[in-house]
Amino acid sequence: MSSEAHKDYAGAKLGMWLFLFTEILLFGGLFILYAVYLFFHPKDFAEASNELSLFFGTLNTVVLLTSSLCVAVAVSALQKGNRKLTLILLAATVGAAVLFLINKFFEWSDKISHGIFPDSPILTERVPGEVVFFGLYYITTGLHGLHVLIGAGLLIWVFFLVRSGAVNEKDFVTLENAGLYWHLVDLIWIFIFPLYYLIL
Amino acid sequence: MAEISSASAKSDRGFLTPSGRGLFGWIFSTDHKRIGLLYLYAILTFFMVGVFLGFLIRLELIAPGRTIVNAQTYNALFTLHGVIMIFLFIIPVVPAILGNLVMPIQIGARDVAFPRLNLLSWWIYVIGSMMALASLFGGGGPPDTGWTFYVPFSTEATTTNVTMAASAVFVLGFSSILTGVNFITTIHRLRAPGVTWFRLTLFTWALYATAWIQILAGPILAITVALIVVERVFGTGMFDPLKGGDPLMYQHLFWIYSHPAVYIMILPGMGIISDIIPTFSRKPIFGYWAIAVSSLAIAFAGSLVWSHHMFTSGMSDMAVFVFSLLTFLVAIPSAVKVFNWVATMYKGSISLDPPMLYALAFIVQFLIGGLTGLVIGSAGTDIHVHDTYFIVGHFHYVMFGGAAFAFFGGLHFWLPKFFGRMYNKKIATWAWGIMVVGFNMLYFPMLILGLQGMPRRYFDYLSRYQPLNVLSTVGSWILVTGLILMFVNLFRGLLRGPEAGNSPWDARTLEWTISSPPPHENFEEIPVVDTYPYDYS
């Protein structure tokens, strides 16, 4: 449509960053709730937090941080013209996303099999602070999981663009923006991890 | 559609020239002007629906007791009137219609930064509005919570179709957010050479400030209404004290968005007024810098004051005190604007063309709306008038008397540019007069009724309130007459009126320098600007 032949890199990145701000504020709403309810029920939050699997939490943190490294290096690799390395790293990132979701699945199913899910008879028997902790846990990690899914979808799309050469060392802003989105997913998890798994 | 008129294509019809793809040439067009007109048609359609619902509300209130509808239907009426007027009309109306039409041209750009995203925003708006309409029919009947969806009523008590309505608001929020992202990037990256930040028009400045609110507050609304849906479906207990939640936190989250949203509604309107007044006073705007910065100041201060909607909710006295104090901050930049508009007109050569008349009505009505806002911003008086008709009167003065009048002024100002034809100014002036009379007759009595203690959101009232209610209802008839006259005249003129020329008001900003209707991509060659936008001296 536009007669401008070249792309506006700074514009594309500015737009992406603005969009990331909206994502931060979206999770921000949940963090406001978390802060207030932690203040109301500090003991209950610690009790409930201890029931979450520290192992899965830490493992997923490592998985996401490492996948973030892969994406960051993938951008540099493409800028240097190393398409093969870029593709390998993108595939690794998507693999990490899948691993993350599998872990999450086990974690959730473990909780659900113990009867801990929103509005379950076992959960509603417990003290209010723990109920709201698990409510927030499901909503926050659920929304985050959704973002992992979207991020992985974006990376798969970019993978094919890189492979076909539509995204290359001269025109890599799409990869960079998809990478930014993936880092955001990581960023949110960096806060979810201590707030939900490490409260004592 | 406007294409029909271009059958007599003797002259160049610019972007209105049929693309040969019929309707698809419109609904899949990425031209910011076509998208602006798409928004115009969609939003005005919902405005009509909203007006009709409001008309029914007033009709019901002409006498105490049941008049035309029962209590449950009345609850649905005011809920839908609120949801439609807020989320489908007044939030998108100026940025999406006039912002899309005018802003890229004003900064000397060929289009917005992300044209396809712009089209996507329109489609998301359409999908969201369809969902809002669907909530009328599906589920347990139309929602009856009021547009605020307060818990616990919305999550536990009501059996109506709140889930669908809240989802619709979620979707509409995205449309607004994406428009915000697009506009900020556009204003940053696509300004023509010489269009420095302090050579932007004040309308563009207002849109820029608005876009920031859309980006930073919009997501909070998204998560809040998403939580309503989650509560209704899964019962996680976020706002249920039995499950450790706190209902007041819903109100906090809701108003963290919805108070800044008030400035999404009014700021672009103020931008329109700032463009109209110098043009029709033939004077450079007084205090350009102050008006531009006050837009940003309003946007910022607007994010500090949300809890003044909650003075009677039972939150802490400390919060009541702090938020009441902060609320008065907003009055400062708003007053700065009003003083500057008035100072611009002082000793100007004022011509009372229709856009200027709307701007004048805006100033007076916004002043009443703003000053009554101070009454309810101070915690002491608010406790007396909270949830009364005083509130209803106040926000209609700001939203209708302010934002919507500014929008009508903007339509009369800019649409001749985009259709290349002029409406009948005499009829437009009459319509304006009728609307001003009807508007004030409709809403001023509400302020008095509120002070006398008539609560809002009831379909019944004590008989001693009847005289003023009758006056108000008659006012609504006059207002609707004026609205119909205005729209018929406007669109008749745009389709069949005489040629308007490139600059019917002899205005100086960039959009008036190109042909009318503007061509695709606006400028053959990107202009180089070396003047200040309001150079009328």
Add this chain to the structure above:
Amino acid sequence: MDLEAGHIVPYRTFIFVWITLMVLTLTTVLVSRMDLGPLNIWVALGIACFKSGLVIFYFMHMQYERLIFRAYLFVALLILAIFIGLTFFDVLYR
């Protein structure tokens, strides 16, 4: 419009950042197992902020972007902080 070549960040910078992030993750887990009272949450948040700073400035290239990006990020975070902070005027004093 300028066509930006883009700054190429060397791999070893990223790997060094990643190692730091791993060490910080280990630290935050270990610290959380000690009972520091209310300090626990603040230490955890402090480390999380530091980690996210690293991700934003290196992985997300904020270090190499123009100033306006950093200013805008600051505005967004400031507004979020205001939303949380002012809410506590209600919660703390209820």
